[in-house]
Amino acid sequence: MSRSTWKRVGAAAAAAVLLGGLVAAGPAQASSGNNSVKDVTKAVTLAGVLRHLVAFQAIAKLSGDTRASGTPGYKRSADYVSTLMRAAGYKVTRQPFTFNFCTENGSSFAQTAPTPTTYVDQTDYDVLDCSGSGTATGTVVPVDLQLTTPNTSTSGCEAADFVNVTGRIALLQRGGCPFGQKAANAEAAGAIGVVIMNQGDTTAPDRQELFLGTLGSPVGIPAIGISYPQGVAFAGTAGLTLTITTDTVADVRETENVIAESRYGNPDEVVMSGAHLDSVPEGPGINDNGTGSAGILETALQMRNQKTTNKLRFAWWGAEEANLVGSTFYVNSLTEEEHAKIALYLNFDMIGSPNYTFGVYDGDDSAATGAGPGPAGSAQIEAVFQKFFAGRGQATAASDFTGRSDYGPFIGTGIPAGGLFTGAEVEKTADDVTKWGGVAGAAYDPCYHQACDSFTPERDGADKALYAQLRKAYKNKLVGNINTFALDTNADAIATAVATFAKDTSSIPPRPAAIAAARAAAPTQNTHGDWLN
Structure with missing residues (x-):
């Protein structure tokens, strides 16, 4: 042009x-x-x-x-x-409805032990939409991960998946149920933060790399997403301690669809x-x-x-x-x-x-x-x-x-x-x-x-x-x-x-x-x- x-x-x-x-x-x-x-x-x-x-x-x-x-x-x-x-x-109809409005103002993510490492937002991790706001520092507990083919993960979909997560950060895997269900279950089990890794069920980039996800409804604890390889690395690190800080907003707002016939x-x-x-x-x-x-x-x-x-x-x-x-x-x-x-x-x-x-x-x-x-x-x-x-x-x-x-x-x-x-x-x-x-x-x-x-x-x-x-x-x-x-x-x-x-x-x-x-x-x-x- x-x-x-x-x-x-x-x-x-x-x-x-x-x-x-x-x-x-x-x-x-x-x-x-x-x-x-x-x-x-x-x-x-x-x-x-x-x-x-x-x-x-x-x-x-x-x-x-x-x-x-x-x-x-x-x-x-x-x-x-x-x-x-x-x-x-x-003929135009404007159809109102309410929804959970969620946005992020800032974040940080770091490994504090055994190897102090600072991770980059949008490159190494992403804050999940409707994440809670605050700082979580704690040891990491892998939750029902499936790291061998075919990686048919349902990690975190059931309350019974969570063992000894109180006061700790839950490492979850994508698959089987919505992200929000996983995070809500982790919070209910006493976790102070959530890290959800990609599923790795295929070699396709969208199942391996960092993903951008939403929880759908607000949770009260910080929640982030990471790639599958990073999740595998975390799962294999003994004594892993992470710190997640999120500054987020979540409230109920009204919006609308516009329908024209x-x-x-x-x-x-x-x-x-x-x-x-x-x-x-x-x-x-x-x-x-x-x-x-x-x-x-x-x-x-x-x-x-x-x-x-x-x-x-x-x-x-x-x-x-x-x-x-x-x-x-x-x-x-x-x-x-x-x-x-x-x-x-x-x-x-x-x-x-x-x-x-x-x-x-x-x-x-x-x-x-x-x-x-x-x-x-x-x-x-x-x-x-x-x-x-x-x-x-x-x-x-x-x-x-x-x-x-x-x-x-x-x-x-x-x-x-x-x-x-x-x-x-x-x-x-x-x-x-x-x-x-x-x-x-x-x-x-x-x-x-x-x-x-x-x-x-x-x-x-x-x-x-x-x-x-x-x-x-x-x-x-x-x-x-x-x-x-x-x-x-x-x-x-x-x-x-x-x-x-x-x-x-x-x-x-x-x-x-x-x-x-x-x-x-x-x-x-x-x-x-x-x-x-």
């Missing part, structure tokens, strides 16, 4: 926010004759998506550099989306698309998940005059970063009749990562890794995306249904789902570089869950040398923390999928009458206990 074009986009989008109050930028004009999938895809442009991202950045700037749920930045983001969608003729289409056949609107408290969340939110917003605006066969419903979820609270609240609030009318759900969470991969949710489990396939119909959704990328000559990666984004409550209750994901904290491989370019050994999004997920990443703390490498590798396709090629391509993929299913959902098999039983039996997390954001 040229400098002059970028300036025009920025000026138009920045007009959406003025003196702390919201002034909606008018939707780009789309012809009511844009009825083909090709026409809709062409109407959704990079400039159109970027204007929303600049608005989100301006909103964050007015709001303490965050758009987290429970903050003024989220409220202004919801106002922005709602105003544009109402102006475009959609089209004027046209069969109300008994709803094609639903969603993206979480909130950022983490640490930053503006321009990639995570300004990109997904902007992508479905621009698609909705360009389809506002479409007399579609099926009803379109777009959702901007609140409190995703607090453990999928908004989407879970929405799904749980549906009656059986309302639930049955949703033909499918499309999820878009991070679609412009600077060191991207073109991830497509693996609806048929063709990769045969991690979680199994999605509900019947998910494979057909995946096929639409695969056809799109094949037409663009772009390779794709099978993105596993790990349960870490808002499709979770939908697939957990039998609704087929699919979508796109350009990667977060996992490092790019040399094989990835042959497919999509970029920098091997760097995260798909080096600013994931940080203040530098913005339009000024280096100024906000990003590695300047790395971002110089990325700009060179991608021939200046980066705008802030966004890869514009990835964003532009994925925005077109969103438009293609939404327009395709708006016309015809006959490829999606009808759900069985026993769906009510499936909903009642649905787990609240996947088998790995993946409450990750």
Whole structure:
């Protein structure tokens, strides 16, 4: 994108926010004759998506550099989306709910014996969201660890796992139940702190390396996460003593989902698309998940005059970063009749990562890794995306249904789902570089869950040398923390999928009458206990 074009986009989008109050930028004009999938895809442009991202950045700037749920930045983001969608003729509902607001102000972590060592935040450890605040110093007690293949850990899931932990720090292993359950059990058993290591059940980076997790609900003791190798090292160290210090905030706040429905289409056949609107408290969340939110917003605006066969419903979820609270609240609030009318759900969470991969949710489990396939119909959704990328000559990666984004409550209750994901904290491989370019050994999004997920990443703390490498590798396709090629391509993929299913959902098999039983039996997390954001 040229400098002059970028300036025009920025000026138009920045007009959406003025003196702390919201002034909606008018939707780009789309012809009511844009009825083909090709026409809709062409109407959704990079400039159109970027204007929303600049608005989100301006909103964050007015709001303490965050758009987290429970903050003024989220409220202004919801106002922005709602105003544009109402102006475009959609029926907009703002669905309020309460959630546990958790944030971290600072932390430290050190080994005090037998080898004094200071560990680095975000490199060696991460404070789990909703950790308690305070300092814990004590000897370490490994709790029911499984350190040999297949590492089928349920460490800390049962009260009986904890022996002689009173006044000590519990070393737990990921797997089998939510992180919050493990930490709460440790606290109830008298532990003064919790360290949760990754599971190590596969050699994949996301099961070995440092992970970013949430407890879901506040606990009263410090709780951190570490990598699997570091956990193994701790477990093998006799006389290990650690000190964990956390400065955190946890309280109950109100936020909302924004739901918009089209004027046209069969109300008994709803094609639903969603993206979480909130950022983490640490930053503006321009990639995570300004990109997904902007992508479905621009698609909705360009389809506002479409007399579609099926009803379109777009959702901007609140409190995703607090453990999928908004989407879970929405799904749980549906009656059986309302639930049955949703033909499918499309999820878009991070679609412009600077060191991207073109991830497509693996609806048929063709990769045969991690979680199994999605509900019947998910494979057909995946096929639409695969056809799109094949037409663009772009390779794709099978993105596993790990349960870490808002499709979770939908697939957990039998609704087929699919979508796109350009990667977060996992490092790019040399094989990835042959497919999509970029920098091997760097995260798909080096600013994931940080203040530098913005339009000024280096100024906000990003590695300047790395971002110089990325700009060179991608021939200046980066705008802030966004890869514009990835964003532009994925925005077109969103438009293609939404327009395709708006016309015809006959490829999606009808759900069985026993769906009510499936909903009642649905787990609240996947088998790995993946409450990750």
